[in-house]
Amino acid sequence: MISKSTIDKVYESARLEEVIGDFVQLKKSGSNFKGLSPFSDERTPSFMVSPVKQIWKDFSSGKGGNVVAFLMEHEHFTYPEAIKYLARKYNIEIEETERTDEQKQEANERESMYLVSEFAQAHFSEMLWESELGKAIGMTYFKERGFTDGTIKKFGLGYCLDQWDGFTNAALDKGYKLHYLEKTGLTIVKEDANNPNNPRKFDRFKGRVMFPIHSMSGRVLGFGGRILTNDKKAAKYLNSPESDIYHKSKVLYGIYYAKQAIAKEDNCYLVEGYTDVIQFYQRGIHNVVASSGTALTPEQIRLINRLTKNITVLFDGDAAGLRASLRGIDLILEQGMNVKVCTFPEGEDPDSFAKNNDLEELSQYLQDNSKDFIQFKASLLVKEAANDPIKRADTVRDIVHSISKIPDRIQKEIYIQECAQIMNISEAVLFNTLAQISKKDIADATKKVKQEQKAFDVVKNDPVPQKVDVQYELERKIIELLLLYGKNQEKFEDLILKENEEGDLVLEPESVEARVFEKIYLDLQDDEIELTNPNFKNIYYKLIEELNQAEDFTVNTFIAELDQEMVIEISSILMEEEKYTLHNWESKDIYPKDKNIGISQLVSETILTLRCYLIKKRMETLQNSTEENTTDNSETLEEIMNYLQLNKLLNKKLNRVLS
Template sequence: MIDQATIDRILDAAQIVDVVSEFVTLRKRGVNFVGLCPFHNEKTPSFSVSPAKGLCKCFSCGKGGNVVHFIMEHEQMSYYEALKYLAKKYNIEIKERELTNEERQAQSTRESMFIVNNFARDYFQNILKNHVDGRSIGMAYLRQRGFRDDIIEKFQVGYCTDSHDSLAQEALRLGYKKEFLVKTGVCYETDDHRLRDRFWGRIIFPVHTLSGKVVAFGGRVLSTQTKGIKVKYVNSPESEIYHKSSELYGIFFAKQAIVKQDRCFLVEGYTDVISMHQAGVENVVSSSGTALTPGQIRLIHRFTNNITVLYDGDVAGIKASLRGIDMLLEEGMNIKVCLLPDGEDPDSFARKHNSEGFQNFIRDHESDFIRFKTNLLMEDAGKDPIKRAELISDIVRSISVIPEAIVRDVYIKECSQQLRIEEKLLVAEVAKLREAQAAKANRPMLNPSPTNEPGQPASPNTASEGGTPPPYDAPMPEEVYESFIPQEGKEGQEFYKFERLILQTVIRYGERIMCNVKDEEGNEVPVRVLEYVISDLKGDELSFHNPQHRQILSEAAAHLYDNGFKAERYFLSHPDPTISKLCVDLINVRYQLSKYHSKTQKIVTDEERLYELVPMLMVNFKYAIVTEELKHLLYALQDPALANNNEKCDSLMKRYNSLREVQSLMAKRLGDRVVLR
């Protein structure tokens, strides 16, 4: 772990204009610099870099942050990888904490395994290029498949001769340990303790991690002259550095293209990926012939929400992969499916088309996954009622895992028409499955079905049970908070907006003095913005609902009286990248008043009016919470079950009337709100 002092030195040294200029052509505009956004295609510059603040921001796609966030996004690195990248660029020594003996041993083992894999990659490449069998068999095969030399070099493709121990003997001769040759799976040990090559007689495809390290190999048999080979593909076994459920072939070479295109193509084999790259389509990865796993899905989801699965005409193979596609739906991804012409796979099809032709075909022939799955299964079902019932159950299961209620609703309507079955029945089945999924996960249901029955609350809330707002040390349950987050077209939840505004003020001015108050002895005592916010929240037993907001407020409070503490600086260099990124989002401002306005009139800044701005934000925050709770109390009071529970009904009414009084008082203080009774 990198200590905070080192992080601060890196951020002090790294000039954002200098770093961004390596990837984007910048032009000075006023006090800032602008250029074409590197994260999406655009013709008009909307990417702004502020050297004064050390921040960048695209005001079209919204991506940006400080210099570390830019490197993370552009190079698809982790937070610590980006810090190390910048430290190397500016010649800053990184001091990490002392490792335990166990951690040091584990790190040494991992590093040794990566070193062995690098040796094996170089060995295979050398055999392909310089060995007689490599040139006459391996390279001849690759060129027969139409692969260019630059593509072969890019993907570090190699070859292993049909000698069963040539790599093993060379590795031992050079001093590589038998232990790590076996651990990586490059070699295996026979019963009589001899060391043998795992990939003999095969063309070799190295598998790279997200950061470009060789973590495994895939070997494909390619010649009938090689005797005794029965299995077409051999892959590295699982190891301390390789977990096939978490890796995707080609992700290292595709990550930037996926981000820029905001879409990922998913194929099956190694050569599918390589051929598509050669055709100019680089946003492609392969599951390497295995079913998709949650780890692989999360890896894709880091870069895009949109995925297109490319299939050849193998119906059996398509059906076998449907479960993996359902997992993509469950992750909330937008999935398209494209069926290639008969007799074609992504490899052969890409070799016959350039990038434009390939993309045009996909655009013209891709289909939404639910429609594709429905059509595919309907062909099997025919008029058989049992098979049709199974088909409907299968489609309903797929729809039920989609997290977005509106998307589920659209699919239900379409499937109702396509399958000729009543929409109400599909709604009920989807709701039943979602309730079962929620119960299995041991969590409360949110939006159990696309539509709510009259009188039902849209989502649960502690207020609907007649409770009080959550105390400062017992924040609103996470599930309830999530149901409050504002969404497009969704009413209410203004408290979330004011919560962000308060936090924005805390980050910008938390350590500033906003006013003076007199103590019991009549002495004037300065009050800082952060002190006021915390005291005001505790006085009404309230807290921020977002867990990250709570963390920021808590850490700011802990450091408030530290010498030289500045909230903005502290959180911009926070070791948790989600916190530092949130800080960037909160302090970024797109527009600034020109100097013309300050010449003609006195402009009062937020900092100059903190004494009135902060209390007003706090009142607005509380007003929005009270309004939200009143709305949920009304939902609860409409429940027909209350007719037989007078005690609970009276409790809810008492709570409702009390909050109405509070709301009226707040409205008077705010001055521009009218509360209708």
């Protein structure tokens, strides 16, 4: 168990915008930051971060919370793992108390798989540096690639001994369960018919040099292993199989080491292999990632899209499948990103070119040879078409098809103009072709939707407008006022119910000075009002207690003590009005009212409105009872009349006209 003092230090030191900035490219938006949601596919920012409140809200998915909630949601950390991650980031020493056996058993499947993967990385690294075979085989290979000791350690490279079950036995001896070794794919388990209680176990990566694959936060998700023998039956590269923690279509090799450089340089170099990434990094270019030998996927592109809008795809000089790789460019364009392409001289790839040139030469080459995707595609396809008019027409259509993938209309038009110049063809013809492609895409999409509707026999119903839950909204507003202004000292105008000389009930104003939380608590207590929503009620009493006891109340320290469900609820309340800043109203000459203006008025009006609502509900209940009860209702009717008079007075104070 992590000590409370460590947790307190973590919350005091961690800056939400810094932590989230490692995963999402954030841009200033007034006093807040905004960015693309890391939880959904979007092109318009709906993700807000408040440095003042130290909370975040994703309006596209509804998720939100504090810094720990983000790491738990985005990286699937447990609470202790999130605290440890932040402690490492901010150089805070972790004080831990011994966990009980019961607590150890509570570690979930995913956490156990991460622990096994971390052990495997440490074991393979140890074999590389300490064992004779590791030094003779694995280290020799890495040195031949030109990797320095520092680079090998930085990327956690290792070696799996050429033994059937060397790693598996080492893991089992350390207490790791075979179940998790099998689930992560590190061990292959085969049932033995002759001995069903003792299945056969094999190391998946035996005799291979190991490349750990990290998540954006640096967790080991899986491995890539390269064989060093000339065994034609064995695959040259072998990756971990898909698991609960490793999904190769959603991972980019090197993203953990590259994320800050990508955001800083506002560009990402995309290569194919592990060694390409490592060689570039060692040479001094850090904003580079690899698709790990798999075809580029939309999920991988969106991972980069959070950090930059610009991708430069690097191809081998003699890549046989160069034309097939162009599909990846279309995928990048579909995501609304800017694409450049750079090819290396024949016989060279990113790894060899970076190895044989210094940083200045490599940087200059990338700058001089990175072409806009349309120039690259046109030059490549024109060479293939040569003097064949039919092939040339197909080439033009192919380029226009790529342009059709771009979501931005202005960019589309500019690229059409550029294509017309390069291909020496009129813009009118290209625009006409673009319109035909777009029309066909729309028709195909419509047809698909209709087929799906038919398959599921969808019955269209007119949507029923959702009724506003007035009490829910008012209780929510009370929580918001306590969170934002609970400690504020304000002047309030209290309303005292008195009888005037004519015998009528009137509300007389009386000025009082109090803290916001005291005013709300006493008003609700006087009227014997209890919050009805269980979440709000729970938060309300915790808030009142904290505001009453803590001298320096902050939202950040308050929510540190709460469970995740409450944290999400609070972030949703506090960030609700922040979503309007996403629309940039000021640019449209619309200026929303500052909430800090008239806090006392806001508090008083909220309480008064809640009173009016509850009075109305009480009157309805009494009215229903008179209809059901046919005997003497005089007392009930008198009570209704008193409530009517009080309701009239309260609404008059609120400047509302009652029908």
